[in-house]
Amino acid sequence: MTQHLDSIDSAITVDSIDSAITVDSIDRAIIVATQDGLPLVARPYDAVAEQVGISAVEVRARMRAMVEAGSIRRIGVVPNHYALGYGWNGMSVWDVADDDVMAAGAAMTALGFISHCYQRPRLPPHWPYNLFAMVHARDHGAAQVLVERIALALGGMNRGHRVLYSTRILKKTGLRLTG
Amino acid sequence: MMDDTDRAIINALQGGFPISETPFAEAGLALGLSEDELISRIAALRQSGVLSRFGPLYNADRFGGHNTLVAMAVPVDRFDQVAAQVNAFAEVAHNYQRDHHFNMWFVVAADSRARVEQVLTEVQAMTGLPVHDMPKLTEFHIGLKFEA
Numbered sequence: 183m184t185q186h187l188d189s190i191d192s193a194i195t196v197d198s199i200d201s202a203i204t205v206d207s208i209d210r211a212i213i214v215a216t217q218d219g220l221p222l223v224a225r226p227y228d229a230v231a232e233q234v235g236i237s238a239v240e241v242r243a244r245m246r247a248m249v250e251a252g253s254i255r256r257i258g259v260v261p262n263h264y265a266l267g268y269g270w271n272g273m274s275v276w277d278v279a280d281d282d283v284m285a286a287g288a289a290m291t292a293l294g295f296i297s298h299c300y301q302r303p304r305l306p307p308h309w310p311y312n313l314f315a316m317v318h319a320r321d322h323g324a325a326q327v328l329v330e331r332i333a334l335a336l337g338g339m340n341r342g343h344r345v346l347y348s349t350r351i352l353k354k355t356g357l358r359l360t361g
Numbered sequence: 362m363m364d365d366t367d368r369a370i371i372n373a374l375q376g377g378f379p380i381s382e383t384p385f386a387e388a389g390l391a392l393g394l395s396e397d398e399l400i401s402r403i404a405a406l407r408q409s410g411v412l413s414r415f416g417p418l419y420n421a422d423r424f425g426g427h428n429t430l431v432a433m434a435v436p437v438d439r440f441d442q443v444a445a446q447v448n449a450f451a452e453v454a455h456n457y458q459r460d461h462h463f464n465m466w467f468v469v470a471a472d473s474r475a476r477v478e479q480v481l482t483e484v485q486a487m488t489g490l491p492v493h494d495m496p497k498l499t500e501f502h503i504g505l506k507f508e509a
Contacts, residue, residue: 205424213419220416222404224383224396242380245417249380253423255502256376259403260414266371266509273459273466287501294503301499302430308462309432309493346466352456353448353467 275311
């Protein structure tokens, strides 16, 4: 089976790093109650409401607001991509001119198969790369094809790249907020 | 083993789960599944590890904490020992071995930038190896779906 991934939101948005928003104590309680998941019951938001001590109407309104603000990226199933057979996790890294970063990032994310894309600092002299894009594929060949597609999309903006495959997962936990 | 119904659930529900009174009933309609069947299918997929989570995916960057990606070049004969030292920090969320001179890559996340910097300083002191801090400067957002 060939890899086929598509993007659910076509709009590309860019976050600057210090765009933190204020989370009040009720939002925080909702986050703590749901960061491991929604209860698998017919009325999950009622169950969250009971745990937090507010009405289900308020839970839903606050969660809708968090979706709109981008604090919740999405709500749904989160597949373990290894279990789905996407065992090749490649961190592709690219050297593009600072002035090309926005255009290159937009070109990359428009491809629809990259899971994360960030600009990070270079570490001269040994690390000239400033754009990071994660690719996931079922085998090495499929991963290489994806990297070639990124290179094509970047064209002359690409001054050099490499792919660092993960050879071992040493630790994997989510980012946590404590209550 | 996953069947076609499981695949349809995974492909349809990686985003857009309703925020409503009875969201499973609503989401089930589009998939031709009853509320009970959708709930028990998702529970089974969680149980078997095909799904790592079900629910809201929060953007941790928006909550005032700080996180960064760190690269280290670890001598092969000390690799496992250094991995254990690094992983012992609760603030280390992910850690991968990769095929490069920089062979250890981990994410440090904490409530404050100061605490992240403290963890980096401690890792450097403990291991005697330089840590390379590569914080995000720009994030390009994408909603990626994996096809089952």
